[in-house]
Amino acid sequence: MPKRNKKEKQAPNIVIFLVEGESDKIALELPLSNLIFDKFPEYEVRFLLQERQVNNTGDEVEDVDSDDDEDDEELFDEVEYAYGGDITTSSFVTPSNIETKITNRFIMPATKKDGIYPKKIAKIIHIVDLDGAYIPDENVVPYSDEHQGNQKPYYDGEGGRIEAVDVSAIIERNEQKRKNLEHLLTLQEQKIKVKTKSIPYEIYFFSSNLDHFINNDANVETGKKHLADQFMQSYGLDTEEFSKYFFEDECSVGHMGYEESWKFIKENSNSVKRYTNIDCLIRSMTSD
Numbered sequence: 656m657p658k659r660n661k662k663e664k665q666a667p668n669i670v671i672f673l674v675e676g677e678s679d680k681i682a683l684e685l686p687l688s689n690l691i692f693d694k695f696p697e698y699e700v701r702f703l704l705q706e707r708q709v710n711n712t713g714d715e716v717e718d719v720d721s722d723d724d725e726d727d728e729e730l731f732d733e734v735e736y737a738y739g740g741d742i743t744t745s746s747f748v749t750p751s752n753i754e755t756k757i758t759n760r761f762i763m764p765a766t767k768k769d770g771i772y773p774k775k776i777a778k779i780i781h782i783v784d785l786d787g788a789y790i791p792d793e794n795v796v797p798y799s800d801e802h803q804g805n806q807k808p809y810y811d812g813e814g815g816r817i818e819a820v821d822v823s824a825i826i827e828r829n830e831q832k833r834k835n836l837e838h839l840l841t842l843q844e845q846k847i848k849v850k851t852k853s854i855p856y857e858i859y860f861f862s863s864n865l866d867h868f869i870n871n872d873a874n875v876e877t878g879k880k881h882l883a884d885q886f887m888q889s890y891g892l893d894t895e896e897f898s899k900y901f902f903e904d905e906c907s908v909g910h911m912g913y914e915e916s917w918k919f920i921k922e923n924s925n926s927v928k929r930y931t932n933i934d935c936l937i938r939s940m941t942s943d
Contacts, residue, residue: 676739
């Protein structure tokens with residue numbers, strides 16, 4: 656077998672998926688990885704959750720931005736971590752620092768644990784739950800009598816609204832999420848800064864969330880991982896069936912194109928209804 660030259664050995668060949676929780680990994684990791692392997696067998700795929708630094712009571716604390724060289728193995732001191740969650744609504748994350756936070760919370764932990772250095776990353780694909788972030792403020796309302804006693808927001812896709820205990824907190828959360836998403840959507844040449852590298856980056860959505868799309872229920876309280884595994888068992892083991900599931904669903908809007916699907920989801924109360932543009936990602940993987 657002929658030896659590969661130095662340039663070939665160093666060519667970026669890792670695709671990184673940034674996701675919010677274990678349910679996303681369970682439902683999507685195998686089928687999306689297989690779609691990539693089918694087209695690019697030399698690539699590796701990694702699904703990553705953010706690692707947030709927390710204090711001993713579980714409250715998020717400001718993580719220190721690392722300026723270490725990307726090959727430095729001493730990336731973190733010993734601290735406590737919480738895993739997963741939505742970085743666009745995470746504490747201390749703003750449009751001015753979200754690229755650094757993505758680097759520090761997703762990429763650098765993977766560098767330390769698995770040797771995934773920025774220079775090896777060919778692309779970063781970010782999958783987010785929209786959680787109704789783009790609905791009008793007046794569509795965030797107090798809990799109805801039916802949902803009194805709940806603590807988490809209730810996503811009413813049919814009514815195009817969010818019911819909440821603290822209306823002002825959800826409005827503020829939505830504003831933070833929108834600002835961070837808008838920054839990520841307007842990254843120059845669709846590339847994200849990771850240390851000294853500019854890496855191709857795309858962001859896709861589920862609305863209101865993953866459970867809403869695959870289970871038709873945006874307010875699943877328990878058994879999320881079990882439901883995600885059921886979806887994977889039904890559709891994730893066969894890439895054709897997986898692709899068909901998204902292509903044939905009338906609430907898949909990726910056929911509009913990447914930019915148009917994002918424009919659509921920002922309109923009216925669409926971001927709290929059952930939509931996704933993951934089919935746009937799948938089409939890009941399966942097209943010649």
